[in-house]
Amino acid sequence: MKALRFYALTALGLALFPFAIHPIGGYGGLATQILIAGIASIGFNLLLGYAGLLSYGQAMFYGVGGYVALLTVSRFFPQFPNFWLAIALAVAFVTLMAFVIGTLVVRLYGIYFALLTLAFAQMFFFIVFKWRDLTQGDDGLQGIASPPLALGPWSIDLTTSFPAFDLGPFGNLSDLHYWYAFVAIVMLAVLGFMRSLVSSQFGEILTAIRENEERSALVGFDPRRYKLAAFVIAGTLAGLSGALRGLYETSIAPDALTVETSGNFVIYTVIGGVKTLFGPLVGTGLVMYLQNVISAKTDAWRLIEGILFVAVIVFLPGGVLGTFSRKGARTVLARAVRVRPESVP
Amino acid sequence: MAEGPLGDLPGFRPELGGNRFDPNNAIFVLDPIRDKEIPVNVRLKPTRGQFIVGGLAASAAVKFASINVIAAPKTLVVGLNVPQTGPYSDQGQDQLRAYRLAIAEINAKGGVMGMQIEESVGDDQTKAPVAVENARRMIERDGAVMITGGSSTGTAIAVSGLCQEKKTIFMATLTHGDETTDLNCHYHTFRRYNNAHMSAQALAKTLLAKYGTGRWFHITADYAWGHSVFDNLTSVVEPKGAKTIANVLMPLGTTDFSSALSQAQAAKPDVLVITEFGKDMVNALNQSAQFGLTKSAKILVPLADEYMAKGAGDNFDNVVTTAPFYYKYQSDKYPEAKRFVDAFVKKYNSPPSNGAECAYVDMYQWKGGIERAGSLDPKAFIEKMEGFHFTATKGPEYWRAWDHQGINTVMVLEGVPVAGRDDPFAFAKVLEVHDGDAVAIQQSTSKCKIEDS
Numbered sequence: 001m002k003a004l005r006f007y008a009l010t011a012l013g014l015a016l017f018p019f020a021i022h023p024i025g026g027y028g029g030l031a032t033q034i035l036i037a038g039i040a041s042i043g044f045n046l047l048l049g050y051a052g053l054l055s056y057g058q059a060m061f062y063g064v065g066g067y068v069a070l071l072t073v074s075r076f077f078p079q080f081p082n083f084w085l086a087i088a089l090a091v092a093f094v095t096l097m098a099f100v101i102g103t104l105v106v107r108l109y110g111i112y113f114a115l116l117t118l119a120f121a122q123m124f125f126f127i128v129f130k131w132r133d134l135t136q137g138d139d140g141l142q143g144i145a146s147p148p149l150a151l152g153p154w155s156i157d158l159t160t161s162f163p164a165f166d167l168g169p170f171g172n173l174s175d176l177h178y179w180y181a182f183v184a185i186v187m188l189a190v191l192g193f194m195r196s197l198v199s200s201q202f203g204e205i206l207t208a209i210r211e212n213e214e215r216s217a218l219v220g221f222d223p224r225r226y227k228l229a230a231f232v233i234a235g236t237l238a239g240l241s242g243a244l245r246g247l248y249e250t251s252i253a254p255d256a257l258t259v260e261t262s263g264n265f266v267i268y269t270v271i272g273g274v275k276t277l278f279g280p281l282v283g284t285g286l287v288m289y290l291q292n293v294i295s296a297k298t299d300a301w302r303l304i305e306g307i308l309f310v311a312v313i314v315f316l317p318g319g320v321l322g323t324f325s326r327k328g329a330r331t332v333l334a335r336a337v338r339v340r341p342e343s344v345p
Numbered sequence: 346m347a348e349g350p351l352g353d354l355p356g357f358r359p360e361l362g363g364n365r366f367d368p369n370n371a372i373f374v375l376d377p378i379r380d381k382e383i384p385v386n387v388r389l390k391p392t393r394g395q396f397i398v399g400g401l402a403a404s405a406a407v408k409f410a411s412i413n414v415i416a417a418p419k420t421l422v423v424g425l426n427v428p429q430t431g432p433y434s435d436q437g438q439d440q441l442r443a444y445r446l447a448i449a450e451i452n453a454k455g456g457v458m459g460m461q462i463e464e465s466v467g468d469d470q471t472k473a474p475v476a477v478e479n480a481r482r483m484i485e486r487d488g489a490v491m492i493t494g495g496s497s498t499g500t501a502i503a504v505s506g507l508c509q510e511k512k513t514i515f516m517a518t519l520t521h522g523d524e525t526t527d528l529n530c531h532y533h534t535f536r537r538y539n540n541a542h543m544s545a546q547a548l549a550k551t552l553l554a555k556y557g558t559g560r561w562f563h564i565t566a567d568y569a570w571g572h573s574v575f576d577n578l579t580s581v582v583e584p585k586g587a588k589t590i591a592n593v594l595m596p597l598g599t600t601d602f603s604s605a606l607s608q609a610q611a612a613k614p615d616v617l618v619i620t621e622f623g624k625d626m627v628n629a630l631n632q633s634a635q636f637g638l639t640k641s642a643k644i645l646v647p648l649a650d651e652y653m654a655k656g657a658g659d660n661f662d663n664v665v666t667t668a669p670f671y672y673k674y675q676s677d678k679y680p681e682a683k684r685f686v687d688a689f690v691k692k693y694n695s696p697p698s699n700g701a702e703c704a705y706v707d708m709y710q711w712k713g714g715i716e717r718a719g720s721l722d723p724k725a726f727i728e729k730m731e732g733f734h735f736t737a738t739k740g741p742e743y744w745r746a747w748d749h750q751g752i753n754t755v756m757v758l759e760g761v762p763v764a765g766r767d768d769p770f771a772f773a774k775v776l777e778v779h780d781g782d783a784v785a786i787q788q789s790t791s792k793c794k795i796e797d798s
Binding site for chain 1 (some may be wrong): 429430438466467469472473474475477478479481482486498502503506507509510529543567568569596597685
């Protein structure tokens with residue numbers, strides 16, 4: 001019953017989201033981008049919030065996912081462009097990559113872990129930047145049209161708009177492309193997966209390891225294996241997010257693998273609230289909204305963005321969702337999505 | 346014909362065949378949903394059958410403003426997508442000033458076909474993904490009918506791809522790499538700025554006369570534009586005997602060039618080519634001076650503008666470069682250039698850089714194309730632009746039909762020391778002015794295969 005309520009409310013929220021942001025300057029494309037980036041943030045939250053590992057290398061999974069997906073379409077299988085194949089290859093490659101890198105980095109703690117993930121991310125950045133023949137260097141892969149989404153007998157062009165239907169101040173239904181619907185379904189699945197994951201034994205053990213690794217090891221759980229699993233899941237979701245982003249934008253550039261991109265996922269998650277299911281998604285939405293909408297209004301948008309970050313971190317240390325739920329001023333949404341008793345940070 | 350519900354309406358013009366929106370004769374009706382007045386024209390072919398059906402429909406349309414009419418906005422949104430932060434921000438901000446000057450002038454004179462221009466601005470940060478995101482926002486949310494801007498070939502080709510997908514006009518402004526109208530040319534994209542091929546060909550004579558054929562060391566921006574300039578320069582000087590000893594690629598936004606410059610110092614080249622732009626070029630050139638390279642080697646900067654020369658100060662003395670426009674030169678020769686430069690100086694208290702000039706002319710070219718087409722339909726616009734000859738700030742020029750490259754003059758300039766500048770931007774003397782056709786890429790060697798729509 002609780003699960004049903006969760007899925008129903010989340011689906012409703014996702015359906016209303018693009019229209020809700022319309023009066024404040026949002027638009028269909030932005031909503032789609034927020035959900036796509038949100039997938040990576042939600043994955044990252046498992047790492048930072050539950051396993052307590054601050055990775056500064058999520059951009060490598062995100063970026064490589066995007067490159068593999070677009071290269072699958074344009075270079076590896078140009079005669080057989082398939083949407084699912086692009087996603088599957090990207091996710092498989094990134095999962096393998098996360099497994100190999102994860103094996104090496106989960107031995108480390110704190111700042112050493114962060115720096116080593118950063119070092120790996122920089123390594124992949126330079127590989128992508130310098131491998132001009134494959135990646136076209138700084139220019140990136142441009143104008144690679146996404147193949148249609150094959151779904152049984154149907155072949156759906158995701159760039160198609162919904163039929164026109166005026167919604168007054170909330171825009172028009174035709175502002176949205178099928179892309180949004182597709183990404184919203186993926187998001188719902190990711191949220192559902194994450195919800196059951198963190199409330200499962202796996203999630204509990206991960207939290208236990210974060211709180212006291214020695215004690216967890218002594219009762220018989222191998223911390224490295226759990227941390228590796230969290231690292232791989234976070235990496236895979238970042239790769240999925242990158243692949244979707246690449247196919248959606250029809251382009252990808254090495255910027256996707258920079259430290260800045262890695263930092264963005266940290267910021268999204270922290271602003272939204274670590275250890276909350278919806279926090280990373282809310283944080284992603286808030287920050288991307290600011291970047292996108294404020295930058296069009298004023299040249300000083302970086303300043304405004306900076307002041308807001310500082311304000312959130314000083315006054316809302318638990319992140320936007322985290323703070324509200326702790327203070328008891330819980331929204332319906334937060335109550336519906338809380339997956340386990342709060343632990344004191 | 347004048348009888349009945351339609352004949353009484355001021356906006357109904359059967360002689361137009363109903364195919365064209367005519368803002369001067371639009372009827373303004375209240376759109377009940379948006380709660381504001383929108384201009385509409387009744388779109389009808391006035392044959393008898395359609396007349397009756399359409400008459401009913403149009404009556405309904407006047408009431409509900411939704412059926413069988415073309416609703417056009419009172420304003421036209423154009424997307425100004427330029428870097429306001431990052432290494433090319435000086436250029437981006439100057440383009441923005443020029444766009445705003447042109448828009449203010451056009452709006453003051455009644456707008457485009459009676460519609461006022463409204464801007465939607467984005468800071469592309471000289472990053473392709475950000476530029477694409479901005480352009481998408483401008484088109485999808487703000488309903489921009491034209492995107493313009495770009496201070497980098499990297500961002501220009503990315504936005505060009507999106508605009509092709511969205512069937513939206515893209516007036517690429519400050520992009521100098523060949524790709525924009527060569528390998529990555531698109532039907533909806535026009536570029537008036539000179540390209541690297543034109544610059545290199547224009548430089549050819551000076552290169553050999555002034556720089557000779559010795560040992561050439563290149564420091565090149567590591568993206569589309571830098572590669573394009575390097576390829577073009579070497580293809581001009583290498584056949585004559587110049588030897589390229591190294592090409593050190595530096596990422597866009599590099600601030601410390603010491604690794605490249607210490608290599609250059611060790612290599613003792615005769616010529617140091619700095620293919621960098623914006624603040625990157627200023628840093629690279631000023632650091633070259635610290636390494637003593639401005640004394641030991643001849644410096645070539647293939648493309649420069651007023652802001653870069655100002656930032657480099659005396660280090661720009663005697664440096665040869667190219668530019669499509671130099672306010673000192675053209676404003677003495679062409680009245681339209683003088684009018685533009687005076688208006689710009691009056692409004693902003695500093696002369697326009699060459700990117701600003703291109704931005705200004707691009708805005709007017711777009712307006713002209715729309716008005717000649719009499720429609721906002723991109724296809725009609727493009728048909729009116731292809732092969733169009735005009736004279737603006739640089740004498741006679743035209744838009745080439747097969748690659749949408751603007752064909753206009755290329756200037757070879759030589760830097761003068763700060764003491765010899767009568768204002769901080771008057772950085773150079775003009776060595777040569779080349780006719781665009783003589784130096785442009787020819788169709789037989791071009792990689793451009795433009796789409797049909």
